[in-house]
Amino acid sequence: MMDSEGNNFDYDVVVVGGGPAGSTAATLLAQHGRKVLLLERDKHPRFHIGESMLPFSEPVVQRLGIDWSAGNQFKSGAVFIDEDSDQRMYFPLSVYRKAYQLERGPFDQVLFQNAAAHGVETHEEEKVLEVSCQPEGVGIITDKANYRSRYLVDATGRSALMGRQGKAIERIENLGKFAVYSHFEKIPPSPEADELFDCGSIYVPVVDIGWIWIIPLSGRRLSVGLVVQKDRPKDCDVEELLRRYLAASPIARILLEGAEQFAPVRVEADFSYINQSRHGLRYACCGDAAGFLDPVFSSGVFLAFTSAARVADRVHQALAEGREADPTLHADDDEDYLLGFNTMRLFVERFYQSNMVHNLFFEADRHPDLKGQIARLLSGDLWADDNTLQKNLLAGRRMAG
Ligand SMILES: Cc1cc2nc3c(=O)[nH]c(=O)nc-3n(C[C@H](O)[C@H](O)[C@H](O)COP(=O)(O)OP(=O)(O)OC[C@H]3O[C@@H](n4cnc5c(N)ncnc54)[C@H](O)[C@@H]3O)c2cc1C
Numbered sequence: 001m002m003d004s005e006g007n008n009f010d011y012d013v014v015v016v017g018g019g020p021a022g023s024t025a026a027t028l029l030a031q032h033g034r035k036v037l038l039l040e041r042d043k044h045p046r047f048h049i050g051e052s053m054l055p056f057s058e059p060v061v062q063r064l065g066i067d068w069s070a071g072n073q074f075k076s077g078a079v080f081i082d083e084d085s086d087q088r089m090y091f092p093l094s095v096y097r098k099a100y101q102l103e104r105g106p107f108d109q110v111l112f113q114n115a116a117a118h119g120v121e122t123h124e125e126e127k128v129l130e131v132s133c134q135p136e137g138v139g140i141i142t143d144k145a146n147y148r149s150r151y152l153v154d155a156t157g158r159s160a161l162m163g164r165q166g167k168a169i170e171r172i173e174n175l176g177k178f179a180v181y182s183h184f185e186k187i188p189p190s191p192e193a194d195e196l197f198d199c200g201s202i203y204v205p206v207v208d209i210g211w212i213w214i215i216p217l218s219g220r221r222l223s224v225g226l227v228v229q230k231d232r233p234k235d236c237d238v239e240e241l242l243r244r245y246l247a248a249s250p251i252a253r254i255l256l257e258g259a260e261q262f263a264p265v266r267v268e269a270d271f272s273y274i275n276q277s278r279h280g281l282r283y284a285c286c287g288d289a290a291g292f293l294d295p296v297f298s299s300g301v302f303l304a305f306t307s308a309a310r311v312a313d314r315v316h317q318a319l320a321e322g323r324e325a326d327p328t329l330h331a332d333d334d335e336d337y338l339l340g341f342n343t344m345r346l347f348v349e350r351f352y353q354s355n356m357v358h359n360l361f362f363e364a365d366r367h368p369d370l371k372g373q374i375a376r377l378l379s380g381d382l383w384a385d386d387n388t389l390q391k392n393l394l395a396g397r398r399m400a401g
Pocket of ligand 1: 016017018019020021022039040041042048049050051052053054126127128129155156157158159161179225268286287288289295298299300301302304
């Protein structure tokens with residue numbers, strides 16, 4: 001294929017990384033009529049953490065044409081818990097739009113196969129080693145072949161191909177340091193377990209060194225993890241640390257009593273960062289390749305979907321107008337993306353720095369407006385201009401409550 005200047009290319013766009021961001025960008029570009037290659041180094045289904053979705057992902061999921069309710073646990077909301085005082089606060093999230101708790105292995109496979117069904121050429125087990133973005137086109141070197149494309153989308157997740165190649169990854173300090181987690185099945189019946197699987201909410205018990213997640217998955221299974229923000233006790237390894245905190249948590253203890261662990265204990269470190277080179281000459285990053293936030297508010301896949309959709313629409317438009325070599329192509333979109341990313345970042349920072357759960361979340365029933373504003377942020381409603389809490393966060397003001 002040729003561009004308007006007579007240069008030859010194998011593809012309009014090569015998308016690197018077949019997670020939610022990459023499969024979304026590739027599918028939407030193919031829907032626009034673009035010739036797309038999607039490269040994934042692993043083979044689907046591959047394990048990935050990140051199972052709790054946000055309802056404001058729904059418009060992008062609908063554009064992809066998939067049914068994300070199929071086989072997945074409905075998620076009605078989020079429950080924050082202080083187990084010392086037995087205080088709980090439930091935020092209903094799936095109000096206008098619906099969200100789900102899902103196993104990422106099969107879900108990411110559905111997204112990847114959906115890209116292929118829309119005409120994307122998909123390659124698994126092909127790792128991109130190097131890319132070169134030049135004024136006249138993009139060169140991609142993998143462990144199997146070389147390609148030339150008019151544009152590159154970097155959706156390599158926390159590998160952040162372009163960000164690391166350009167040494168542009170900037171750590172966001174003072175959020176969670178690492179997560180240690182596992183999966184359990186055959187959760188025995190109890191009033192607490194029945195309530196959890198009925199409402200499908202994510203439970204977030206807040207503990208002295210961070211927080212725990214308890215995510216109900218279909219088939220009466222649970223994803224359970226501990227995110228550590230403060231210095232951890234040094235008298236045990238991380239596996240023992242997880243066991244210790246689950247044993248000390250009344251709700252985790254009740255839910256896991258008699259359950260079977262069916263997955264290894266895994267650890268994810270190297271937490272929050274922003275890629276300061278999110279876009280440039282003939283390339284753009286989306287999803288975790290653009291930035292990653294501590295997962296306390298489950299924002300990762302939502303930001304992956306929404307940033308991928310923005311990038312795909314802009315790149316298609318630029319290709320149609322022959323403007324794809326303009327290095328400032330994504331400048332306006334990026335500013336808008338940062339509005340959402342920074343709102344979530346400030347919200348997460350407040351979670352750790354200001355005892356926000358106690359001072360704000362547990363007070364929310366006395367302030368219905370505030371409760372609604374919190375629920376909107378927790379749903380991924382980040383680009384409206386009428387959320388006072390969001391305005392205060394962005395203005396650096398002390399939050400009410
Ligand atoms: C502990 C923890 C808990 C989390 N919990 C949640 C949650 O509850 N809800 C939520 O929404 N998010 C959560 N997240 C975040 C979520 O996992 C990510 O935000 C999400 O997976 C981002 O999607 P992505 O497509 O950008 O990246 P990924 O899903 O990581 O996909 C990137 C893909 O690129 C491939 N790749 C990488 N490098 C190359 C290469 N060189 N060549 C070819 N392929 C390559 C990888 O194999 C991978 O498949 C959590 C994250 C962590 C660490």
